[in-house]
Amino acid sequence: MKTTSVLLATLASAPTALAHTVWSVLYVDGLSQGDGAAIRMRQDPKFASFPVEDYASDDIACNVDGTKGVNFVSSIKEGSTLTFEMRSWPDDTSKQPLDRPHHGPCAVYLKKVDSAIKDGAAGDGWFKLMDDGYHADSDTWCTDRLIDNKGRLSVEIPKGLQGGYYLARPEVVALHNATVGAAQFYTGCGQIFVESTGDLVPESTIAIPGPEYVTAGQSSVHFDIYNGDNSKYQVPGPAVANFTHGASASGTQTKQEEGLVPEDCIAQNANWCGKEVASYTDETGCWASGEDCWKQGDACWAAAPPTGGKVCELWNAKCQGINDGCKAKQFSGPPKKGEVLTPKRETIDIGLIIPVVGGGNVDSSPSAPSPSQEASSAAPKESSAAPSAFPSVPAPALDEAAYEPTTAADSPSVTEAPSSTEAAASFKETPTFSSSVSLLSFAGGVYDAPAPSPASQDEAAAYEVAPAPTKAAEQEQEGGRWRGGVVTKWREHYVTETVYVTVSA
Numbered sequence: 001m002k003t004t005s006v007l008l009a010t011l012a013s014a015p016t017a018l019a020h021t022v023w024s025v026l027y028v029d030g031l032s033q034g035d036g037a038a039i040r041m042r043q044d045p046k047f048a049s050f051p052v053e054d055y056a057s058d059d060i061a062c063n064v065d066g067t068k069g070v071n072f073v074s075s076i077k078e079g080s081t082l083t084f085e086m087r088s089w090p091d092d093t094s095k096q097p098l099d100r101p102h103h104g105p106c107a108v109y110l111k112k113v114d115s116a117i118k119d120g121a122a123g124d125g126w127f128k129l130m131d132d133g134y135h136a137d138s139d140t141w142c143t144d145r146l147i148d149n150k151g152r153l154s155v156e157i158p159k160g161l162q163g164g165y166y167l168a169r170p171e172v173v174a175l176h177n178a179t180v181g182a183a184q185f186y187t188g189c190g191q192i193f194v195e196s197t198g199d200l201v202p203e204s205t206i207a208i209p210g211p212e213y214v215t216a217g218q219s220s221v222h223f224d225i226y227n228g229d230n231s232k233y234q235v236p237g238p239a240v241a242n243f244t245h246g247a248s249a250s251g252t253q254t255k256q257e258e259g260l261v262p263e264d265c266i267a268q269n270a271n272w273c274g275k276e277v278a279s280y281t282d283e284t285g286c287w288a289s290g291e292d293c294w295k296q297g298d299a300c301w302a303a304a305p306p307t308g309g310k311v312c313e314l315w316n317a318k319c320q321g322i323n324d325g326c327k328a329k330q331f332s333g334p335p336k337k338g339e340v341l342t343p344k345r346e347t348i349d350i351g352l353i354i355p356v357v358g359g360g361n362v363d364s365s366p367s368a369p370s371p372s373q374e375a376s377s378a379a380p381k382e383s384s385a386a387p388s389a390f391p392s393v394p395a396p397a398l399d400e401a402a403y404e405p406t407t408a409a410d411s412p413s414v415t416e417a418p419s420s421t422e423a424a425a426s427f428k429e430t431p432t433f434s435s436s437v438s439l440l441s442f443a444g445g446v447y448d449a450p451a452p453s454p455a456s457q458d459e460a461a462a463y464e465v466a467p468a469p470t471k472a473a474e475q476e477q478e479g480g481r482w483r484g485g486v487v488t489k490w491r492e493h494y495v496t497e498t499v500y501v502t503v504s505a
């Protein structure tokens with residue numbers, strides 16, 4: 001049977017099914033906010049990395065569980081760079097951020113909200129800050145650039161953007177199954193507060209979910225990347241937003257009042273915070289404080305997202321220390337009172353910043369855009385020819401080819417590619433938006449091997465036809481079919497197994 005042979009061939013040639021991905025960490029100007037902190041992600045670790053495939057569902061906004069907020073909100077300054085990190089195993093950075101056969105575009109959206117914690121995410125108000133699809137010169141997708149960049153997607157928060165709370169939504173759309181219309185959306189949302197006195201607002205917003213974002217069957221989610229002309233692929237959603245002056249004072253929040261990490265927080269695990277237990281001088285007090293400590297530890301584990309509970313472990317060790325002290329009749333405590341258990345936050349070199357194409361223009365008049373302007377801003381990949389006043393975006397390119405290296409000499413070959421560390425260092429001296437050519441060269445240049453791609457679209461489809469059980473699932477089906485007087489009997493035996501294997505990045 002065809003189906004059977006395809007499946008078996010897949011298992012024989014590729015014993016590893018694809019590991020999906022989940023947005024796991026938010027960095028602000030390269031500083032980690034802590035694994036899982038201020039991020040809405042799917043909570044069940046078994047399914048955290050699974051894609052959203054129902055484009056009409058509210059889950060497409062901030063992922064499953066994404067309509068509910070988390071406790072913390074990250075502080076951002078206008079002009080700061082936000083970096084989202086995806087991981088195939090949210091609690092294990094030694095794994096590949098996303099398996100290579102996931103090919104597709106990426107984007108970042110923002111939504112201005114009254115409360116970053118309480119907003120339900122789905123609905124109107126979303127605008128796109130950047131997107132990136134396919135580059136014909138290097139035959140690469142945004143996913144390739146992200147995988148080469150440790151799974152990190154960065155975007156600059158526009159200078160002058162209206163201050164206040166936002167949901168920040170990174171997105172990767174994997175197209176390996178899009179031949180049958182099953183593009184996979186990987187998303188999540190960061191809860192942020194933008195410190196700014198600016199008054200810039202997007203000219204228009206869209207609803208997610210909604211027809212201006214994506215609908216099933218649309219070419220952005222139903223596309224044959226193996227046999228089609230990938231240079232014609234259009235990223236889902238609207239064009240990158242243009243901005244205009246005229247934020248309403250009532251909608252501007254000038255001071256962050258929600259989602260701050262308490263000052264007396266001595267242990268932070270994602271969106272949970274532990275506070276020092278009461279001091280004691282006698283046995284009763286000792287046991288009582290131990291009890292309080294364990295209670296907080298339980299809450300830590302209960303709140304731990306799929307990125308794990310490393311700080312909960314440290315916390316429980318603290319509680320054990322208190323109890324040990326009580327047993328040893330050391331009734332003065334707690335030991336190491338006030339010691340901060342939160343590990344020092346990591347600062348990373350964010351590496352690649354994908355240049356923003358189009359958008360960003362500030363309308364000189366604060367009045368509402370004319371219908372023709374609206375029409376042009378709604379058209380994908382078209383930008384008005386207005387001079388760019390914002391932020392330091394180059395004159396909008398008409399298409400991707402216009403900002404890509406025009407000669408082979410501009411584009412380093414694979415063998416000439418600098419090490420990623422060297423390339424990353426040269427980045428830092430490069431203005432974010434004005435040197436798109438060198439940035440793109442880097443994006444293509446770090447490749448040290450051609451991307452392994454499925455041998456055929458059948459094989460690609462077979463990769464993820466099955467959900468990802470962690471143990472083998474066997475299934476037999478029998479049936480019969482009558483056609484033209486002949487009864488064909490068939491019997492199929494499926495074995496689907498997902499084996500996750502460590503692949504060094």
Ligand SMILES: [Cu+2]
Pocket residue numbers: 018019020021051102174184464
């Ligand atoms: Cu996947």
